[in-house]
């Protein structure tokens with residue numbers, strides 16, 4: 102059997118299982134979406150938020166990419182943020198990094214990584230500016246530390262974005278949080294979280 106046929110058969114089996122075991126899941130996927138959470142995570146195949154949170158369809162609006170970055174210079178990222186906050190009206194933005202992240206591991210050294218270089222450059226920049234803090238740590242600890250810094254950096258970029266600042270100035274309930282998923286547990290650990298203030302600055306919560 103060809104790979105695509107196998108995939109389609111797997112889908113039909115999954116639907117059959119859901120029909121008998123989780124009919125509410127099938128109702129949810131056919132209903133309009135009303136997500137409370139905009140989730141920015143890594144593309145790593147082990148980190149699907151729907152699995153980690155046991156979410157049903159419609160609960161999470163998701164953007165995944167290498168090493169869970171928000172890139173304000175990218176129109177796609179700006180459009181997603183705008184849509185999540187101003188159209189869907191999410192009340193939580195979550196940036197979720199994870200341990201054993203290939204993108205972060207690749208950022209512990211400078212290139213060449215081909216097409217990845219441009220994408221990893223901001224994380225490599227974080228590593229270069231805080232190199233002394235990583236010195237002396239073994240690779241696993243360096244990778245975890247850089248993952249944490251990367252998540253916190255993305256949260257800062259979101260906090261400074263026009264979309265988030267405007268929502269906060271208007272008094273809309275919106276938090277921006279950074280989490281790290283430890284794949285060994287696999288549990289989520291809070292790194293940082295901001296709630297809005299009338300000034301649009303946000304305070305740690």
Ligand SMILES: [Zn+2]
Pocket residue numbers: 143144145167168169199201202203204205
């Ligand atoms: Zn990753």
